Amino acid sequence: MNLFRPISSPTIKGTAQSIWVKPKSQRQNLDFDKALPPQESRFRFITDETQLNNIEKIKYPIRVFDLKGLGFTDKEAQDFITLFSDDSGMAEDLYTMKIKQIEFLKRKLPGHEERLNGFLKDYYTGRKDLIEISDLIQQLQGDNKIKFNSIGPTRSRSIQSFDIKQTPDNNSWYFIYVLSNNYQQDVTASDYRSELREFNWTALDKTSHPLFKKFIASIAELTGELLDKKNIEKIKMTFHEVRVYAPGSPAPEGPHQDGTQIVLTAFVIERKDIDGGKSIVYNGAPSEKGTSTCIEKTLEPGQGCFHTDTGTPIWHYVTPIEKSNSTQDSLNRPSRKTLGLDIEVVLKNYN
Ligand SMILES: [Fe+2]
Numbered sequence: 001m002n003l004f005r006p007i008s009s010p011t012i013k014g015t016a017q018s019i020w021v022k023p024k025s026q027r028q029n030l031d032f033d034k035a036l037p038p039q040e041s042r043f044r045f046i047t048d049e050t051q052l053n054n055i056e057k058i059k060y061p062i063r064v065f066d067l068k069g070l071g072f073t074d075k076e077a078q079d080f081i082t083l084f085s086d087d088s089g090m091a092e093d094l095y096t097m098k099i100k101q102i103e104f105l106k107r108k109l110p111g112h113e114e115r116l117n118g119f120l121k122d123y124y125t126g127r128k129d130l131i132e133i134s135d136l137i138q139q140l141q142g143d144n145k146i147k148f149n150s151i152g153p154t155r156s157r158s159i160q161s162f163d164i165k166q167t168p169d170n171n172s173w174y175f176i177y178v179l180s181n182n183y184q185q186d187v188t189a190s191d192y193r194s195e196l197r198e199f200n201w202t203a204l205d206k207t208s209h210p211l212f213k214k215f216i217a218s219i220a221e222l223t224g225e226l227l228d229k230k231n232i233e234k235i236k237m238t239f240h241e242v243r244v245y246a247p248g249s250p251a252p253e254g255p256h257q258d259g260t261q262i263v264l265t266a267f268v269i270e271r272k273d274i275d276g277g278k279s280i281v282y283n284g285a286p287s288e289k290g291t292s293t294c295i296e297k298t299l300e301p302g303q304g305c306f307h308t309d310t311g312t313p314i315w316h317y318v319t320p321i322e323k324s325n326s327t328q329d330s331l332n333r334p335s336r337k338t339l340g341l342d343i344e345v346v347l348k349n350y351n
Helices: 074-085 094-108 110-124 130-137 142-149 210-226
Strands: 011-013 045-047 062-066 155-166 173-178 232-245 262-272 274-276 279-283 292-297 303-308 314-318 321-323 335-347
Touching: 062 292, 074 210, 074 262, 074 335, 094 110, 094 130, 094 142, 110 130, 155 210, 173 210, 210 232, 210 262, 210 335, 262 279, 262 314, 279 303, 303 314
Parallel strands: 011 173
Antiparallel strands: 045 062, 062 303, 155 173, 155 232, 232 335, 262 303, 262 335, 274 321, 279 292, 279 314
């Protein structure tokens, strides 16, 4: 039995218009009560919910892993990291730059906050451009004008969606590529992440690589261990390849959930000359009383963090990154590169 071998070459399906996000009201609530305990998993974890002794009892799976724990050999792990250290196919993410620009204007021109808030939604989605608020920008003087003009993209990104299915014997997983470069998060309407965004597709030479397929099949199998695998019709995944430049914030929205059932918040590919970027997982919304911090860990290259998300009390955050004091200036911008997955399970009896 080879769990990690796709049964056929990837097939291509879907249209550029298709998106997979369902409204919350149509979502299945998953029951994690029968999740396979981490000690019985076929995978080995660096940290899991049963090892977290700062919390009395965590009812939901939280697993920190590395590639070796997923069954990669040292060479496979190194090759996988090398494959994704390359940024081909990625493009600058202008969405975060737009938020920074408007936040800056709101700080400097506080009397215009309402107008700027109204403008942000249309600017964010590309329906309006900065020309619409040129009268406000012209009010900036001296240093502020220079600072505003220097706000540029601080991250680059690609995405790829997949449907992951099982062979009839439940022994292997295979992919169907969903051809959509649209991305929308199932969060409240007032949250800018609810807006439809477009990103580059991840380069096909990466997503068709056998080690990428092994990685995705491992995460599908790990997901299957949390539920009754035989009842899974398919797993919908949206893959994110993200590089954040320092100084910058991997989670500008603060502590959050991503609006999906399960999330691989970050699998770290590279930490280039940076400090910070510590992953924090909370048991409970951080704004509420009684919330505890489950995990505070700076993930190293080759390590990832996988846990439940919307519909459970598990929230997460990543601290900002800065250029490391201990490194010399070099031509390369300090940065943190990660992979992420939004994971949505469709059970067989669900229409
Ligand atoms: Fe997130």
